Amino acid sequence: MKQSALNKAEANAREVTSERQKAALQKTVTDLLAKKAVYLVIGYGCSARGDVVPLFVRRVEEAKQLEWNQHCTYNLVRYLTDPDVVGDPEARSKDAGKGSGTAKPGAGKVAVVVKGCDLKSLVVLQSENQVQRERLAVIALPCSGVTDQTGRLLAKCESCPPDVYNPREELCDLMVGEPVQRSGGRNAGKTDSDNRDSGYGDVEEIDALSPAERRALWDGYFARCLRCYACRNVCPLCYCKECVFDQHDPRWVSPAAAVASNRSFHLIRAYHLAGRCVDCGECERACPVGIPLRRINRKAAMVVEESFHFRAGLDPEAKSPLVDFANEDPQEFIE
Amino acid sequence: MRLVERKTLSELLNNRLGDSQIIAPVEIEGRLYFRQLDPAEGLAEVVWPAADLRNGHSTPGSGPEGGGCTKAAPAADPLTVELTVNSLKEYFFPRRQELYEQTPEGIIPRPVPPEKQRLLVFARPCEIRGLAILDRVFLGEAEDESYKRARQSTTVVGLHCLQPDRHCFCTSLGGGPFDTEGMDLALTPLEDERFLAQAISDKGEALLASLGGKEAGKAEQGILEELRKAAEATIRRSIQVPDSQTMAERFDSPYWGEVSRACITCGICSYLCPTCHCFDIVDEGYLRLRCWDTCSSDTFTRMAAGEDPRKQKHSRYRQRIYHKFSYFKENFDIYSCVGCGRCTRYCPVKIDIVEIVNGIGKAAAAGQAADRASGGDRG
Numbered sequence: 186m187k188q189s190a191l192n193k194a195e196a197n198a199r200e201v202t203s204e205r206q207k208a209a210l211q212k213t214v215t216d217l218l219a220k221k222a223v224y225l226v227i228g229y230g231c232s233a234r235g236d237v238v239p240l241f242v243r244r245v246e247e248a249k250q251l252e253w254n255q256h257c258t259y260n261l262v263r264y265l266t267d268p269d270v271v272g273d274p275e276a277r278s279k280d281a282g283k284g285s286g287t288a289k290p291g292a293g294k295v296a297v298v299v300k301g302c303d304l305k306s307l308v309v310l311q312s313e314n315q316v317q318r319e320r321l322a323v324i325a326l327p328c329s330g331v332t333d334q335t336g337r338l339l340a341k342c343e344s345c346p347p348d349v350y351n352p353r354e355e356l357c358d359l360m361v362g363e364p365v366q367r368s369g370g371r372n373a374g375k376t377d378s379d380n381r382d383s384g385y386g387d388v389e390e391i392d393a394l395s396p397a398e399r400r401a402l403w404d405g406y407f408a409r410c411l412r413c414y415a416c417r418n419v420c421p422l423c424y425c426k427e428c429v430f431d432q433h434d435p436r437w438v439s440p441a442a443a444v445a446s447n448r449s450f451h452l453i454r455a456y457h458l459a460g461r462c463v464d465c466g467e468c469e470r471a472c473p474v475g476i477p478l479r480r481i482n483r484k485a486a487m488v489v490e491e492s493f494h495f496r497a498g499l500d501p502e503a504k505s506p507l508v509d510f511a512n513e514d515p516q517e518f519i520e
Numbered sequence: 521m522r523l524v525e526r527k528t529l530s531e532l533l534n535n536r537l538g539d540s541q542i543i544a545p546v547e548i549e550g551r552l553y554f555r556q557l558d559p560a561e562g563l564a565e566v567v568w569p570a571a572d573l574r575n576g577h578s579t580p581g582s583g584p585e586g587g588g589c590t591k592a593a594p595a596a597d598p599l600t601v602e603l604t605v606n607s608l609k610e611y612f613f614p615r616r617q618e619l620y621e622q623t624p625e626g627i628i629p630r631p632v633p634p635e636k637q638r639l640l641v642f643a644r645p646c647e648i649r650g651l652a653i654l655d656r657v658f659l660g661e662a663e664d665e666s667y668k669r670a671r672q673s674t675t676v677v678g679l680h681c682l683q684p685d686r687h688c689f690c691t692s693l694g695g696g697p698f699d700t701e702g703m704d705l706a707l708t709p710l711e712d713e714r715f716l717a718q719a720i721s722d723k724g725e726a727l728l729a730s731l732g733g734k735e736a737g738k739a740e741q742g743i744l745e746e747l748r749k750a751a752e753a754t755i756r757r758s759i760q761v762p763d764s765q766t767m768a769e770r771f772d773s774p775y776w777g778e779v780s781r782a783c784i785t786c787g788i789c790s791y792l793c794p795t796c797h798c799f800d801i802v803d804e805g806y807l808r809l810r811c812w813d814t815c816s817s818d819t820f821t822r823m824a825a826g827e828d829p830r831k832q833k834h835s836r837y838r839q840r841i842y843h844k845f846s847y848f849k850e851n852f853d854i855y856s857c858v859g860c861g862r863c864t865r866y867c868p869v870k871i872d873i874v875e876i877v878n879g880i881g882k883a884a885a886a887g888q889a890a891d892r893a894s895g896g897d898r899g
Binding site: 412417418 | 548549550551553606615616686781784785786790791800802803809814817818822824832833834869870871875
């Protein structure tokens with residue numbers, strides 16, 4: 186009884202905080218648009234039926250539609266590389282060359298609303314030169330954690346360290362609201378870069394299985410996969426213009442859903458995200474058939490951490506070890 | 521109409537497991553799916569419908585990411601859904617279907633599956649209406665042999681839908697939670713582990729005869745009627761498709777850019793849809809096969825030389841809407857949508873087909889483009 190009362194008090198406090206942050210966010214965005222500092226703001230809105238949806242704000246009067254609450258789960262960084270949202274960078278630079286199009290959407294700055302965890306994926310995009318940082322206005326909000334409809338904190342939020350839920354100021358342009366206080370959590374008092382030990386439990390659980398058991402477990406999941414590619418398309422780091430799974434000639438992996446091709450799909454995607462994935466959890470959330478995709482990517486992240494002492498999403502200047510080399514890299518395996 | 525004990529039905533299904541394929545809803549990690557039962561497992565996995573349906577299957581769509589806008593979300597919305605994640609279409613139009621193999625001896629067609637008799641159990645009216653729509657495609661001018669066989673070998677034990685959820689809108693498309701079209705036998709779960717069973721076809725008549733049970737009386741008729749009214753009253757959504765002229769006028773509207781902007785162009789809506797039927801023909805080595813494809817994908821209309829008439833996502837999203845509510849209607853005189861709500865329920869960014877279709881009429885027609893819609897908006 187006491188427990189639930191406490192939770193209720195915490196939930197109320199969270200709501201008060203998010204209401205205050207929402208008002209501040211709307212004001213910030215109104216100002217940005219009024220002084221034409223940005224032409225587009227990618228944020229959260231509310232559909233007519235009460236669902237949180239991505240919202241694309243262009244006009245001052247639309248800023249009041251911006252939503253901020255504990256259900257703002259989406260990682261909006263995904264839209265920063267979407268040509269149908271921010272325009273095609275190549276077309277944009279062509280336009281610029283012709284000296285036209287400065288007033289056109291696509292020619293100014295874009296603002297994006299992020300949580301600390303989303304911000305980490307933006308850091309990776311920066312390090313891979315996929316965004317022109319100077320043309321972005323990053324609006325960060327300290328986050329009390331996102332919850333499901335029953336008010337339960339999402340798994341990824343339980344292990345979120347303080348320097349992620351309170352975004353690092355040097356990584357963003359505008360901070361909206363005061364830093365939040367969160368009680369408990371697995372990584373209270375730690376920082377994102379030193380919490381390595383904080384929870385690869387889910388991965389170790391699977392590692393403890395025999396290879397045959399692991400194979401059976403994953404094939405069970407992969408058999409369900411519809412190859413809808415929601416995991417890939419919702420991923421902020423799957424920005425390739427042409428994905429290897431979409432290539433027709435040669436066709437590397439059959440698009441027909443079956444265990445073998447689905448397995449190839451998921452494993453190849455995991456390799457492509459190794460040392461890059463920041464565990465925003467969007468793939469797992471989007472999956473209609475409940476494949477625990479975070480575990481695949483977290484396994485890769487764990488290996489990269491152990492082998493290279495590298496964690497993705499901390500430093501926009503740092504290259505992922507798998508796309509970089511150093512002379513002192515161990516080379517014994519070459520012989 | 522008869523009163524049938526769950527036990528009797530269960531015995532009948534058990535007896536059929538040996539010589540028939542049974543497809544029924546099962547629960548996997550909190551979500552419901554239609555699955556072909558493994559005879560070795562018996563009926564252990566089957567999720568039986570109950571009179572009280574709030575038994576807690578999660579709705580990923582309205583889970584973490586759904587709902588939540590403090591003011592607008594109606595608190596009474598059920599958090600559970602009894603509809604399976606997958607539609608029934610994969611049992612007639614498989615995700616992956618081998619067609620033929622090229623060998624040095626020539627082309628060897630894959631045999632059309634010699635289907636055993638099949639029993640679809642606890643299929644809801646919207647599912648079955650979906651099959652009726654697919655029939656128009658696969659049993660029309662060009663008959664699809666494997667689809668035809670699958671359909672012919674199937675007996676449908678339908679289920680009246682007692683608890684539609686907040687995404688359902690079947691009643692505005694000519695269906696209804698108590699629709700019996702396409703069923704052989706229609707079941708309504710009652711309390712005390714009993715069902716009201718109604719034979720719809722001769723096949724169903726035969727099934728009902730083997731189930732026995734006592735003839736239902738006036739009282740049961742009354743219950744059925746009440747349940748029907750209650751179920752229909754739960755459906756609060758209604759899709760209003762504009763007339764064909766309005767549809768034609770809005771084709772080039774900037775509206776499509778607006779409403780599709782958040783779309784991540786995945787295939788969830790098409791692959792879970794009971795009526796989407798587009799496919800691709802691909803080769804795996806020397807094997808030629810047919811597999812599901814989706815118009816939301818940017819490779820769907822890409823041609824061999826690389827040109828793609830639907831490069832921007834608004835044109836792909838628009839295609840999905842026009843195929844369902846314009847072209848299909850022209851060709852087959854029916855909308856290719858049953859109102860099951862899966863596309864919205866499972867959309868990762870909650871794109872809402874009802875809101876979008878209902879908004880077409882109010883959208884600016886081509887040429888009336890608002891200032892905001894120029895340039896990058898239209899891609």
